[in-house]
Amino acid sequence: MFTSTFTFAKGDYDADFFALDERIAAVARSIPGYLGEEAWENAATGLISNVYYWDSMEALQQLMSHPAHREAKQAQAKWLRGYQVVIAEVVRTYGDGGIAHPLAETTPAH
Template identity: 30%
Template sequence: MDKIANTPKPPYYAVIFTSFRTEGDNGYAETANRILEIARQQPGFLGYEGARQGIGISVSYWQSLEAIQAWKQHPEHKKVQEKEALWYGESRIRVCKVEREY
């Protein structure tokens, strides 16, 4: 990722994943790249931004709450969710409606 996501005119939704990583890679980098590519192919996916320096913040953008729910239930995504304790010491997900962008 090397630019700010090009999102449409609001409203749309943002899923914010905030985390602290555990020690070691444990397959994280490869899995993160693969799951992002799968997310990009999902109906309703609008874009992604992320940063990590100590704390990690990943934001994915979606057309609807239904698209977010479908992504949460995607079989590959569910497999990755089962490994979160291996990769994250602490994490939180927030779902927000974007009403304004400037």
């Protein structure tokens, strides 16, 4: 399994930003191998992170090669004050089952 984490500093959003953002999210959710997502905001820094979970690198690469993703990458400076993307392989997940998580059902607890 893999994660793609997109962390960014908010800029000035407009209708085009929201439309493209929703299009990319819909594309991600339609890709076989998409497992779920989470979003986090750090109140101290104002940064936002969107974490997408994938069952394979191939599934993740489908999103990265989609025209909507490439369009957003080219236009990001209009809406954001900076961004960072981290692609990571999931080695293990575990928890007590007390909260829902996109990977809770995909790997056994260790």
